[in-house]
Amino acid sequence: xxxxxxxxxxxxxxxxxxxxxxxxxxxxxxxxxxxxxxxxVAILKAxxxxxxxxxxxxxxxxxxxxxxxxxxxxxxxxxxxxxxxxVINTHPAVVGAAIDxxxxxxxxxxxxxxxxxxxxxxxxLLVASGLLPYxxxxxxxxxxxxxxxxxxxxxxxxxxxxxxxxxxxSVFSADLLVSMPKIKTHHWAGMTLSMKNMxxxxxxxxxxxxxxxxxxxxxxxxxxDINSTIRPHxxxxxxxxxxxxxxxxxxxxxxxxxxxxxxxxxxVDSTCARIAGLNPEKIDYLRVAGEFLGNxxxxxxxxxxxxxSSVQTRFDVIEGFKHLRS
Amino acid sequence: MIKxxxxxxxxxxxxxxxQNPDGGWGYFPRKQxxxxxxxxxxxxLQQAFGREIVFQKALDFIRANQTAxxxxxxxxxxxxxxxxxxxxxxxxxxTSSGWGSSCQNAxxxxxxxxxxxxxxxxxxxxxxxxxxxxxxxxxxxxGWAWNPGTATWxxxxxxxxxxxxxxxxKMQGEKVSGTIREAEAMVYDRMCNSGGWNYGNARVLxxxxxxxxxxxxxxxxxxxxxxSRMENQKSLAYLKQxxxxxxxxLSLCFGALGLDIYLQEWQNILKQLDDLYHETQFMQSIxxxxxxxxxxxxxxxxxxLRHGSVET
Numbered sequence: 039x040x041x042x043x044x045x046x047x048x049x050x051x052x053x054x055x056x057x058x059x060x061x062x063x064x065x066x067x068x069x070x071x072x073x074x075x076x077x078x079v080a081i082l083k084a085x086x087x088x089x090x091x092x093x094x095x096x097x098x099x100x101x102x103x104x105x106x107x108x109x110x111x112x113x114x115x116x117x118x119x120x121x122x123x124x125v126i127n128t129h130p131a132v133v134g135a136a137i138d139x140x141x142x143x144x145x146x147x148x149x150x151x152x153x154x155x156x157x158x159x160x161x162x163l164l165v166a167s168g169l170l171p172y173x174x175x176x177x178x179x180x181x182x183x184x185x186x187x188x189x190x191x192x193x194x195x196x197x198x199x200x201x202x203x204x205x206x207x208s209v210f211s212a213d214l215l216v217s218m219p220k221i222k223t224h225h226w227a228g229m230t231l232s233m234k235n236m237x238x239x240x241x242x243x244x245x246x247x248x249x250x251x252x253x254x255x256x257x258x259x260x261x262x263d264i265n266s267t268i269r270p271h272x273x274x275x276x277x278x279x280x281x282x283x284x285x286x287x288x289x290x291x292x293x294x295x296x297x298x299x300x301x302x303x304x305x306v307d308s309t310c311a312r313i314a315g316l317n318p319e320k321i322d323y324l325r326v327a328g329e330f331l332g333n334x335x336x337x338x339x340x341x342x343x344x345x346x347s348s349v350q351t352r353f354d355v356i357e358g359f360k361h362l363r364s
Numbered sequence: 365m366i367k368x369x370x371x372x373x374x375x376x377x378x379x380x381x382x383q384n385p386d387g388g389w390g391y392f393p394r395k396q397x398x399x400x401x402x403x404x405x406x407x408x409l410q411q412a413f414g415r416e417i418v419f420q421k422a423l424d425f426i427r428a429n430q431t432a433x434x435x436x437x438x439x440x441x442x443x444x445x446x447x448x449x450x451x452x453x454x455x456x457x458x459t460s461s462g463w464g465s466s467c468q469n470a471x472x473x474x475x476x477x478x479x480x481x482x483x484x485x486x487x488x489x490x491x492x493x494x495x496x497x498x499x500x501x502x503x504x505x506x507g508w509a510w511n512p513g514t515a516t517w518x519x520x521x522x523x524x525x526x527x528x529x530x531x532x533x534k535m536q537g538e539k540v541s542g543t544i545r546e547a548e549a550m551v552y553d554r555m556c557n558s559g560g561w562n563y564g565n566a567r568v569l570x571x572x573x574x575x576x577x578x579x580x581x582x583x584x585x586x587x588x589x590x591x592s593r594m595e596n597q598k599s600l601a602y603l604k605q606x607x608x609x610x611x612x613x614l615s616l617c618f619g620a621l622g623l624d625i626y627l628q629e630w631q632n633i634l635k636q637l638d639d640l641y642h643e644t645q646f647m648q649s650i651x652x653x654x655x656x657x658x659x660x661x662x663x664x665x666x667x668x669l670r671h672g673s674v675e676t
Contacts (some may be wrong), residue, residue: 156563158519159578161640161647162612172642180647185398188441204442225569243391243398243438246448246510247519247563256515288571345420356569 066195066237066266066330070256077302077333078102079309080342081349084278084297091135092142092298098299099139101212101342104214104272107144112212113137114183114270116219116235118154118286120166128220128276134172135204136218136274141176144202148176153183154325155232156248159244181208184242195266197259197326204244205268217270217303221280221310222288223355227257228321229314229361230286232273240264260321261309261320265303266331270278273306282353294351296344304332305339310313312336312346314353316362371638375653379405382650387425389650398439399449402426404654405454407668411661423460426453433476434469447477448510448520451527459674463532471531471540473514474524475639477545480506481516500567505550506543511655518554518561518579521547522586526669530676531584535564551583552595556611559598560606575599577606581618585669588625600626605631613640617655624662625670634663 080101084094099106113136115128133150139150150173154160160182166168173180183206192202204276209215217232224230237249237260252260275298283289294313300306304327308318315362318324318334328334374615380503383389388397389405409419429436437443437451473581481503507516508524528544556566560575561583567573580603600623607619607630616633623630637656646652658668667673 152372157576157578159576159612159614161644161649161652162610162615164647165611165640165644182391182647185395187390187396187438190442243400244442245518246514250509250514250517252510283572 041242049111055348058271061294064090065197070194070268071330073330073332075112076091076340077300077305078336078340078342079254079298079302079305081309081313081344081346082087082343083295084112084301085295085348087129087278087322089256091131094128094297097133097140098141098297099143099272100272102272102299104301106140106214108146109146109213110211111140111148111179111214111216112181112208113140113148113216113218114235114238115150115152115169116230116238117154117160117163117167117169119154119157120163121287121353124287124289125170125279125281126164126287127222128218129278130167130169130172132278133169133218134176134181134273136216137172137176137178139218139275142154145214148178149181149208149212150178151181151183151186151239153194153206153240153242154247155184155237157303158184158242164305171293179208183208183239186241186297188241188244191292193263195263195330198255198263199259200255202266203267204241206239206241209239209268209291213272215268216272216274218274218276221275221277221294221314223282223314223353223359225284225356225358226253228262228355228359228361229307229316231310232270232275233307233323233327234263236261236268236270239268258326261323262331265327270303272299272301273303275306277310280314280351280353282314282355284356290354292351292353294349296349302332304328304334308336309341310332311345311362315350316355320362368634368660369665371641372657374435375410375657376409376415377658378565378653379408379650379657380415383418383421387624388429388440389422390439393650394650396440399426399429399436399446400438401454401650401654403453404651405448406456406460406659408654408657408661410668410674411666412657415676419460420546426457427466430469434471434473435477436470436628445473447508447512448523450474450477451508451524454527455523455530458527458530458676459668462576462609462676463612466569467531468535471528474527475507475510475543477512478506478524478547479509480504481518482513500565502550502553505548505553506546508547516550518583519562519563521551522582525551525586529671531590532676533587551587555583555595555599558602559595559600560597560602565664574617575606577603577610577619578612578615581615581622582604584622585618585625588671591626596626604628610636611640612651613637613644614649614655616640616654617659620659621655621667621669624667629665633659
């Protein structure tokens with residue numbers, strides 16, 4: 039049996055383990071969660087990073103009815119690495135356009151924050167990735183969530199087997215936390231989207247580079263516990279060009295031509311998976327999160343804008359995740 | 365380009381202005397005091413004329429925050445002793461005040477944190493069944509982790525090496541030297557095929573990982589006694605080529621300090637740092653500011669990360 043087969047087997051074992059845990063309601067605090075009966079997700083076409091991104095993002099925010107005026111916004115893009123021939127990060131143009139859009143809608147303040155998973159030289163990532171000029175142009179500040187002040191938070195669910203995690207303080211001083219992932223396949227988690235993106239609010243100063251502590255407690259388990267405790271208020275997923283194959287770093291660009299919006303991260307991530315031609319029910323953390331955090335069933339998600347079928351783009355996945363195909 | 369002395373003065377002023385009332389520094393101004401930026405700031409201020417009070421307050425902060433087990437926490441919020449930051453703070457104490465009980469306790473803590481890569485039983489089982497290839501690294505070689513009970517990594521291991529190698533001769537007993545030798549072997553074991561170091565392994569899922577200037581610089585500094593070893597030479601060649609395109613002031617600082625130790629030309633890095641200072645003001649980072657000061661001191665012949673540069 040090859041490693042890929044083992045990965046598949048391990049994933050299935052993980053799914054079983056997670057499912058077993060999921061079966062017991064004591065894994066999350068009863069009453070702490072009110073899963074919405076239905077969720078809205080907007081899929082809007084965006085052909086490139088050059089044209090009218092602010093307009094598309096304004097439309098996405100308004101369509102989902104997100105109240106912005108007077109609020110302090112923290113945008114959390116996915117900023118991991120920079121390599122000239124790769125599409126690893128949330129495109130800086132999307133982040134810049136989001137800053138612009140939130141300011142136009144009357145936000146009191148818009149900051150950008152990220153705690154890259156394994157690079158300590160965040161300053162270089164800001165320069166090399168091209169994000170810095172957008173920050174300067176909009177007057178928005180950046181906070182390195184790896185090195186931020188930290189706050190101990192009791193977890194509201196118990197999949198990792200620990201009581202509490204430290205989280206970057208800036209997350210708590212924002213009224214609106216906006217997760218801005220890149221739509222990518224992921225060689226350990228299947229897909230990395232708005233929920234996996236929340237690993238970036240867990241400070242490296244406490245958990246290291248990479249945040250190996252989370253991996254040791256299980257990636258799927260960590261994703262669920264972090265998102266049950268700190269739920270992003272809104273998602274803007276960059277699927278203009280996603281990543282397929284051996285993501286989140288070494289995969290290949292996959293043009294998809296969409297931005298996906300919504301205030302239920304589980305619903306947005308499930309929709310992104312469907313757009314990529316993958317079955318969210320087979321992605322452990324989405325299926326478990328769908329039990330109590332948000333909606334992953336298609337029938338509970340009201341799609342606004344484009345239909346999934348009209349934008350669906352089959353993403354390639356590594357051998358160990360072929361079973362995620364719908 | 366700002367003249368060296370002028371930049372040095374600006375950086376010193378920035379550090380002094382942003383020292384917290386408790387004597388420490390946060391990673392950025394107006395943030396809670398943390399031990400890593402404070403350690404670098406203390407090293408940068410050791411010989412700063414006219415800043416003796418600031419320096420003394422920093423040392424007092426460090427002493428006040430040493431835990432009962434001899435290490436230091438990451439900051440003033442989390443009181444748990446941190447495996448990775450303790451040797452760095454120990455190095456700051458050692459190079460500032462010389463050997464003493466504080467360092468002795470720190471050594472004990474650092475040695476306690478040394479260990480082998482813990483193995484997940486499921487992965488063990490899969491290897492035993494032949495379902496999985498063995499790990500890409502030699503798990504028999506010990507090193508240091510970011511957090512207790514998790515995997516060992518290049519960066520925290522380099523910090524520990526930097527500290528332990530600076531202990532005075534009388535403290536370099538068999539236990540310390542044996543630990544150092546094994547940790548050195550672990551760092552060499554993680555080197556990328558093309559030279560240089562990634563933050564972690566050289567391969568993941570069959571794919572070669574690329575090295576980074578920052579981790580490569582740290583590893584080269586930690587392995588500075590072996591300049592002519594093939595691995596060091598290969599990594600040095602990578603670093604010299606990569607640093608020219610580097611956009612991170614933090615990486616440039618470590619690159620400059622590393623190249624200086626290996627007696628390589630690095631004056632161009634000063635120009636790159638100067639450009640980045642104009643463009644980003646080092647993102648207001650206390651740690652980068654302190655490191656830039658250490659680079660400017662290295663230009664004057666005092667590279668604090670070079671073994672023997674300061675009497676310990």
